Amino acid sequence: MSVIRGKVILVDDEAMVRQSTAQWFQVSGFEVQSFACAKTALAAIDESFDGIVVTDVRMPNVSGLELQQLIRNIDQTIPVILLTAHGDVDMAIQALKDGAYDFIEKPFVPERLVEAVDRACQQRQLVLENQRLSEAVVSETGIDSKIIGISPAIVRLKRNILKLAKLDTNVIIYGDTGTGKELVAQCLHDFGKRENKHFVPINCGAIPENLIESELFGHESGAFTGATKTRIGKFEYASQGSLFLDEIESMPTHLQIKLLRALQEGTIERLGANRSINVDLRVIAAAKCELRDHPEFRQDLFYRLNVAELHIPPLKERLEDVPLLFNHYLRLACAAHEQEIRPLSEHDLVTLTEYQWPGNVRELKNVAIRYSLDDEVSVADILMISNPKVSLDDPAELNVEHSDLPLSVQVAQFEAEVIRNALSVNQGSIKATMASLDIPRRTLNQKMIKYGLDRKNFKD
Template identity: 65%
Template sequence: MSDRDKGHILLVDDEDMVRQSTAQWLKLSGFQVDSYATAEEALAILDNTFSGVIVTDVRMPGMDGLTLMSEALVKVPKLPVILLTAHGDVDMAIKAMRDGAYDFIEKPFVPERLVETVYRACEKRRLVIENEKLQQNIASQSGIDAKLIGISPAIQRLKREILKLAELDTNVIVYGETGTGKELVAQCLHEYSFRHRNHFVPINCGGIPESLIESELFGHEAGAFTSAAKRRIGKFEYADKGTLFLDEIESMPTHLQIKLLRALQEGVIERLGSNQPLNVDLRVVAAAKVDLREDANFREDLFYRLNVSQLHIPPLRDRPEDAPLLFQHYLRCAAGDHERALRVLSEHDLATLSAYHWPGNVRELKNIAVRYSLDTELSVADILASGEWNTPSKPSYGRPLPLAVQVASFEADIIKGALQRHRGNMLAVMGELDLPRRTLNQKMTKYGLVRGDFVQ
């Protein structure tokens, strides 16, 4: 936000002298100001496209400031409304804050305090609008845009490639780092192909013991081996007329690669313990983290059978503009799943999401979004720094946060601690931290810290 574009203000005061001088001071401070003598005039021009805040006197002829606030919040929920009150109205103003007012300033006021309060309100309004835009963007998505969330050129290019390959019905190798969403890409290839009415069958070649993977793929007859009590339909047979997704195919044992190649070449399989050939018609989408051509343990002939087409999923660090959008999506999912209110991302949270390197890609981001939704005391940087989203079976990635994120997180913790110790007493916090009021207000806005949360 430039120094000359700090926010849009609707100023309402029935006293001409006060209204004009207040408007002039706010304009000189970099705000865009529209001033009105009556609440009715201001309310008439207000709609849900308004991106600023209201500053209004409380006692006015006709509609008073409290009624204006009530009506304005119906039109524009979460709209910051700052009340200008006389000394005798303070108790009433405190009640109004419980009813939704952003803040109140007692007359006669120091102009600098008004500017600081208005600035914080405009910052809050900007963050609310930014979060709403993220939510609207997600809600308005349809088709493949609702499945593969992102606005970056890299993810848009991937969507176009998926839709093109879906129509060709060729085998595909999907390359991508852990957590990038290889199975989701495979599902999209299936859902936008003519095979979409039949089964999409995933199998993780690295997650099944070598002694069982052949049975998983091709099935078995009763008595085929010791624990085979009854006939089992394998993944190949179950995926007939549909799509078989082979994740981590680089981990498939060599002897099974030979059987897989034969099944793909001839379109025929046999269950373990049977001599009866079964015809299968399916599309195979394989996923790998490494280039299969460079893997000495992967058969070259199988590679060429699978490698009719390729897709490469970009890591999240190469598309940082997608991180806030993805985080908002998983935040909404977590809030719905756990019946929690949807948290509003602070400026610091948004900056952290875009600055972080995301070694665990979208899977890591999803886990952090769930934690963030459930623990309202923690910022995104707090969770990233702690590494607590890692499960016991998955070690921390160990790579430090960017310096700017670490410094900001440290600063936020110091300010939060001072607010807790002084129970929201701003003068005491300013004294302890040796910060002017304006600087403290700006930093509190940046880190999503609200004075009222610390007042007892």
């Protein structure tokens, strides 16, 4: 049984053209519905339609351009390919601006049309899959709504979090920068018996050494210069709840001793005070390196904290979660800016799953936000701008052996350099550059805009 490459609705008022085109699509492996007019075709299209539309432009009553707009009113992500024997540049540009997927002139080369239809069908399936993933994330409850992912490593992590949350023990969380250590700590709190009390995070590496003791234990009025009033510290504020100590490996040694005493005795003293204050809290620590091997971290404190451990995998080890995570943050960003969600292209999806994400989830979140703010930029464009590892000005830098960027980004960089060199050789002549690269004007114009190339900069 042959595999269906995609579903196509074909609209053309010329019977012979409609029949021959439909037959070509069927032979090429597509499922086709043919219509002689836009009105009857429109009745077969709704939000659940999982295919694309190929329509003639010049038709009586309702033209192909009008049909395109009517389809966009139903679902603007349905790809529409326009066919015309009266093509002109202005009409093509306007149609593309209005959301057409492609614009092909009659008489067309069948292989060229099939290629465009195949790409459009793939894009439609990607859009529907992205929508399904987004809806799945929205409908999730409990820990699945907080920690996004379906990879075995993340499923295992979520299971361990729920187990440890109920035990109410001290925990050390290990993970690279940007993997979400605070989110895991928050889940340990939210799904445990202290969920209705305070969750208090503190980054030990972000507070100056001369202030961290006051931050943790508080101080009395007059305890030191500038202490004009009594201040409750994080330990006291977190009592009955959870205290999250991020980057605990950076805590000074003398404070490690005080922290150990507070955990052992369940009491703290504010700076400048003589009385002890009872505290009852759960301590969750996080580190980027193994504390048992850290030369400046006290082993007695390590064993006090290390009742249990959680290890968060870097994003590069769970790339199957990347589309889910990207859709999650894209949806949040679009909602915050009251924008419609722009679907990912096939190229974007490939780039997302090829990239190694050295900045982990934090980097992915930033890319999703930037993607939501610009309708013209691709994921590869964002990574090229934000990752300075490879210079477009030095072709030698484009050698793939010297870059860990995804293939799609490297290809885009190489393409930009090839076009730049051709423009330089041809002194900015578009016609000569088109000939030397063997590409049509429209393609060259699009790529020059994409890579920020101005022909004026290449003239004498």
